[in-house]
Amino acid sequence: MLLSISKFLQNRLKLIVNTIKSRVVKTNQSQFLGFTFRSGNIHIRRDTLEWSKQRIRELTNRNWGVSMRYQLFKTSQYIRGLINYFGITKGYQFCVDLDHWIRRRVRMAYWRQSRKPRTKVRNLMRRGVSLMLAI
Numbered sequence: 001m002l003l004s005i006s007k008f009l010q011n012r013l014k015l016i017v018n019t020i021k022s023r024v025v026k027t028n029q030s031q032f033l034g035f036t037f038r039s040g041n042i043h044i045r046r047d048t049l050e051w052s053k054q055r056i057r058e059l060t061n062r063n064w065g066v067s068m069r070y071q072l073f074k075t076s077q078y079i080r081g082l083i084n085y086f087g088i089t090k091g092y093q094f095c096v097d098l099d100h101w102i103r104r105r106v107r108m109a110y111w112r113q114s115r116k117p118r119t120k121v122r123n124l125m126r127r128g129v130s131l132m133l134a135i
Contacts, residue, residue, distance in 0.1 A: 034086070041090040049094070052082055053101070060105040062112045071109065075102070 005024055006017040027037045034048040058064075059075040079102065083095070114120045124134040 035089065042088055044086050044089050044091055044094060053098075056102060056105065060102075060109045062109060068109065068113065072106065075106070 006019065006022065009015045009017050028039070030037055031045055034045055036043050036045050055078060056075065059071065059078060064071060111120070114123050121131075121134045125131060
């Protein structure tokens with residue numbers, strides 16, 4: 001089957017087919033550039049999602065010796081690129097879940113900055129939390 005399709009592509013459409021990289025499969029088994037195709041819709045591959053979460057973990061790492069402003073700038077750059085690239089997929093719930101997860105990571109990065117308990121309580125009170133809840 002691959003032979004007949006590659007013959008059609010080469011002779012009729014005048015395209016060059018790399019037989020090492022090419023394969024013929026059903027659409028629900030195909031994976032291409034981080035996308036997979038299921039039930040007529042385009043979805044993000046699971047391993048691509050895990051890879052992107054790992055990259056966000058690296059960008060929100062507390063051991064990265066840069067200012068919080070720069071860390072957030074680089075994280076937002078990456079997220080914008082991710083959303084723009086995967087914007088054609090059917091994945092609204094993916095975006096909502098990823099948004100919650102990223103917000104939690106950023107809160108953790110801010111929380112790590114105040115190392116002493118007294119500083120944590122002071123920062124919580126500055127943000128409107130009562131003293132009883134902050135302790």
